[in-house]
């Protein structure tokens with residue numbers, strides 16, 4: 019079976035790896051020539067795959083290309099999976115530019131009887147209302163009759179060592195029941211469990227429900243963190259206590275703000291759809307957005323308050339930020355709250371340094387932030403933003419003059435939790 023994966027990033031590459039592993043003939047198509055050349059030379063550009071993983075894929079027949087002409091004729095795919103980014107536009111609405119470009123590419127290599135699957139996170143209706151008409155217009159073929167079309171939400175969790183493509187259940191929803199079956203057959207080769215949604219719309223919505231659920235619950239504990247501090251209640255201990263209930267409660271933890279590609283962005287796709295079609299707001303998402311986006315400002319206010327207890331103004335204080343990636347133990351900095359926090363600290367005159375075992379150099383608004391030699395370097399205030407496993411937290415706590423722990427991981431004198 020010829021499989022083409024369009025978009026070789028955090029989502030496309032792990033899927034390509036699993037498809038190669040089960041013996042499918044996989045080619046990756048990407049518009050980034052550097053990424054493509056690197057992959058063909060056995061180099062990985064994402065956290066979850068090592069160079070060794072890519073070398074093994076290449077040895078097993080995987081190759082990457084920027085040239086669609088290589089994917090026509092005998093090489094035309096039986097299955098094409100689209101895994102390109104879905105960012106926000108200037109007005110915070112969906113930006114489907116990459117999805118549409120990838121759909122044009124999929125159309126150019128589409129053959130009768132093939133399956134096309136969209137994995138990029140998007141609002142319900144995209145597969146049917148955007149992708150289907152584009153493919154049909156470009157090829158003259160009819161979706162559900164001449165080719166199969168489906169949506170399958172991607173559930174990659176970068177840095178997760180337990181759940182990967184194989185053991186994470188995969189939801190698939192087609193334009194027609196036959197499209198769903200075709201997608202289920204394909205994913206059944208790379209995933210242990212395939213779950214059939216009623217249609218593509220339910221599959222699209224399932225992904226947004228998952229991410230909105232996290233977004234809203236994180237906002238809940240973030241708001242609680244702010245008033246618990248004022249009430250003198252330790253929210254971290256409160257959550258630990260509540261989490262002992264064996265049913266009906268799932269623990270979420272406060273933090274310095276939400277980051278990554280999913281949580282801060284995907285719920286906007288859903289609120290856009292509700293607003294555009296139904297003309298009313300999706301209030302939970304908008305409230306969560308508002309609370310979570312205020313956390314970086316809150317962290318900076320608390321930093322100033324802490325320095326004040328030490329008779330120091332934030333202006334001129336040496337502040338060391340520990341962990342600037344959006345998530346523990348990975349190098350991905352997309353939408354990381356560390357950046358707005360640094361920006362606000364700089365605006366208020368702080369003298370900044372950072373440390374992160376996964377980030378060799380770090381810029382904020384084009385300005386280089388100096389990298390501390392060690393996470394225990396002297397500073398007026400050290401702020402733990404990401405508790406990477408490589409950090410010796412007890413050592414950091416023992417050596418820091420004043421430590422602001424936004425992850426609730428450390429206790430001790432001179433340590434102040436969010």
Ligand SMILES: NC(=O)c1ccc[n+]([C@@H]2O[C@H](COP(=O)([O-])OP(=O)(O)OC[C@H]3O[C@@H](n4cnc5c(N)ncnc54)[C@H](O)[C@@H]3O)[C@@H](O)[C@H]2O)c1
Nearest residue numbers: 025026027028029048049050102103104116119120138139
């Ligand atoms: N990264 C995650 O943890 C994650 C989790 C769940 C869902 N998603 C969703 O998966 C989708 C892809 O995200 P990602 O994290 O893999 O992105 P990514 O930025 O890591 O990779 C996307 C790749 O697509 C390529 N690309 C862009 N436009 C293209 C085009 N027109 N044709 C071919 N290639 C193109 C880019 O060069 C890049 O290599 C997004 O919709 C995202 O919301 C991501």
